[in-house]
Amino acid sequence: MTQFDYIIIGAGASGLMLAEALGKDDFFSDTSILLLDNTSKSTNDRTWCFWEKGEGQFDDIVSKTWRHIYFGGHEVSKRFDIDPYSYKMIRGIDFYEKYLMRLNNYPNITFHQESVTQVEDYGNRVLVSSGKNQYSALKVFNSIFDYKMATHQEKYPVLQQHFLGWTVKTKSPVFDKDQATYMDFSIPQKGNTRFMYVLPFSATEALVEHTLFSKDLLPKKEYENAISGYLKNGLNCDDFEIMDTEQGSIPMTCYDFSEHHTENIRYIGTAGGWAKPSTGYTFMSSSKKVPMLVEYLKTGKALDQLSFKNKFWFYDLLFLDVLAKNNGNGHHIFETLFKNRDPQLIFKFLDEETSFGEDLAFVMGCPTGPFVRALLGRVL
Numbered sequence: 001m002t003q004f005d006y007i008i009i010g011a012g013a014s015g016l017m018l019a020e021a022l023g024k025d026d027f028f029s030d031t032s033i034l035l036l037d038n039t040s041k042s043t044n045d046r047t048w049c050f051w052e053k054g055e056g057q058f059d060d061i062v063s064k065t066w067r068h069i070y071f072g073g074h075e076v077s078k079r080f081d082i083d084p085y086s087y088k089m090i091r092g093i094d095f096y097e098k099y100l101m102r103l104n105n106y107p108n109i110t111f112h113q114e115s116v117t118q119v120e121d122y123g124n125r126v127l128v129s130s131g132k133n134q135y136s137a138l139k140v141f142n143s144i145f146d147y148k149m150a151t152h153q154e155k156y157p158v159l160q161q162h163f164l165g166w167t168v169k170t171k172s173p174v175f176d177k178d179q180a181t182y183m184d185f186s187i188p189q190k191g192n193t194r195f196m197y198v199l200p201f202s203a204t205e206a207l208v209e210h211t212l213f214s215k216d217l218l219p220k221k222e223y224e225n226a227i228s229g230y231l232k233n234g235l236n237c238d239d240f241e242i243m244d245t246e247q248g249s250i251p252m253t254c255y256d257f258s259e260h261h262t263e264n265i266r267y268i269g270t271a272g273g274w275a276k277p278s279t280g281y282t283f284m285s286s287s288k289k290v291p292m293l294v295e296y297l298k299t300g301k302a303l304d305q306l307s308f309k310n311k312f313w314f315y316d317l318l319f320l321d322v323l324a325k326n327n328g329n330g331h332h333i334f335e336t337l338f339k340n341r342d343p344q345l346i347f348k349f350l351d352e353e354t355s356f357g358e359d360l361a362f363v364m365g366c367p368t369g370p371f372v373r374a375l376l377g378r379v380l
């Protein structure tokens with residue numbers, strides 16, 4: 001059995017961010033680290049977007065930036081200037097290539113392509129088994145996510161942000177390359193929260209996604225019909241070629257993932273509850289949590305004692321309660337919010353950076369009735 005100080009399971013967003021943060025920090029230069037993933041991370045399996053003020057640490061791999069977003073609804077349809085924010089996009093493959101390449105600079109970090117089958121904390125060592133090998137480590141960081149982690153309980157609703165997207169190339173110019181369509185609710189809701197999300201790269205090329213915030217996935221055909229319907233009816237385009245596809249599901253829940261941590265095993269990324277419950281955005285949230293985890297590691301304290309829970313957890317909980325109770329209400333909530341409040345406040349709130357006064361301003365911009373009922377449901 002080969003021994004390491006740390007093992008990171010999963011070389012996705014959170015695993016690679018953590019490996020890089022440990023690798024570049026002199027404090028860990030004598031720490032042996034094994035990174036395991038069951039894939040070679042050589043495909044472009046996802047597109048990450050996030051908003052950010054000014055320059056950021058990922059700018060060299062950002063492939064497209066928008067300074068405007070579009071929100072489409074039944075009553076309000078508007079283009080917003082989001083200055084000082086911009087909406088940035090990273091292709092998964094660019095991130096994997098850059099981060100795996102960087103790890104070559106750190107002689108204490110080894111990457112193996114192996115599928116992990118078991119992880120067990122024996123108190124003084126953690127045993128990690130793959131189909132090929134057994135390893136032991138003092139600490140393990142695990143990013144393997146399974147919905148069963150959250151769905152075994154009923155205290156907190158578990159919704160999904162689920163979507164299917166096509167990168168399309170059109171014959172004639174149909175997209176506005178200067179604005180990302182953040183949410184377009186001008187499509188049939190069918191009792192759910194359904195919207196289109198469009199990332200245009202040029203007037204003739206864009207990633208167009210049909211997205212839902214709801215409990216259950218749809219048959220593949222339904223996402224596809226919604227995309228072609230939107231291109232035809234919403235954008236007046238029926239002559240296009242599908243260049244690429246992407247599909248995903250991100251958990252939206254306030255379930256406390258920390259129940260799975262132990263003294264020596266820490267779940268990270270989506271598996272650690274780092275996906276923002278009310279939006280599914282996880283990339284920037286991971287980039288903010290990794291440095292906090294690294295500083296915490298230096299204290300030598302038990303891994304299950306670090307908590308990221310704050311007041312925003314409760315706001316997210318009320319939102320998810322509202323959405324789970326009446327899933328068709330989502331478009332009304334978002335439309336009211338975008339009618340009453342600037343995207344700058346919305347982004348700041350979703351980044352969990354607002355003061356209590358700003359929280360109130362945000363909440364008062366939403367339809368209050370459903371949230372008051374959700375609040376009473378939780379406190380009474």
Ligand SMILES: Cc1cc2nc3c(=O)[nH]c(=O)nc-3n(C[C@H](O)[C@H](O)[C@H](O)COP(=O)(O)OP(=O)(O)OC[C@H]3O[C@@H](n4cnc5c(N)ncnc54)[C@H](O)[C@@H]3O)c2cc1C
Pocket residue numbers: 009010011012013014015036037038039045046047048049050114115116117143144145246247248249250268269270271280281282283284
């Ligand atoms: C298609 C898609 C688009 C997304 N877009 C956005 C976005 O625009 N903005 C945003 O903020 N968030 C987005 N997300 C959500 C989130 O940012 C990503 O899911 C992100 O990749 C989560 O990082 P992670 O480290 O938790 O998981 P992952 O990046 O999925 O990493 C987990 C890793 O574990 C590996 N693994 C799984 N099982 C095993 C095993 N048995 N043994 C070894 N390795 C294993 C996988 O191969 C993977 O590399 C998106 C998600 C998807 C699926």
